[in-house]
Amino acid sequence: MEWTDFEKRFLDHMTPDDKDYRSKTYEAFRRIVPKLPDAAFPSGLCIHAPSILDSGEVWSMENLQMVVYFAPHIEQYPQARVDFVVAHEFAHVVRGSASRPTDTLEQERQDEEETDSLAESWGIAKPPACKQCGQFYPARSGWPNPDVSAGQ
C-alpha cells in the first residue's frame, strides 16, 4: 500500500504526542507498509497502537471487523524487531489467522511459524531471539525489560 494512502486511512487520528511516544512503531509502519500486499488492509480493519500515555480509551468505527494491536512496550525493542512485529501482525491479517480460542498450542506454534515465513517472504528479516532468555519477544514475560536490545 502507498504510504500516503495508509497515512490517510489509518493515521489520521494520530497526534504529534502519539508519534513521539510510538516513534519506533511509526517508523516501522513507514518501512513496512509499502512492502505489503493490499490483502493486508481489508475493509473494516482498525490499527490500534495506543500511546504509552493513554490510561484507557473508547472509540467506535463503522463496519469494524478486525483489530491489529501493537503494544506500547514494543517501543523498547530495537527498530529491526519492531519492524518484524509489524510485518508479522499484518501477515496474520493476510493469512486470516486471528487467534481462535480452540487452537491447541501446537496449532498456535505452527501458525506463528507460517506467519513469520510470510513476513520474511516480503523481505523483512526476522531478528534472532534474545541471547539471554532465548525468547523472540523477551519483554512479554516481564515488562519493562531493559535487556530487549540483546539479540539484535
Ligand SMILES: [Zn+2]
Ligand atoms: Zn503471531
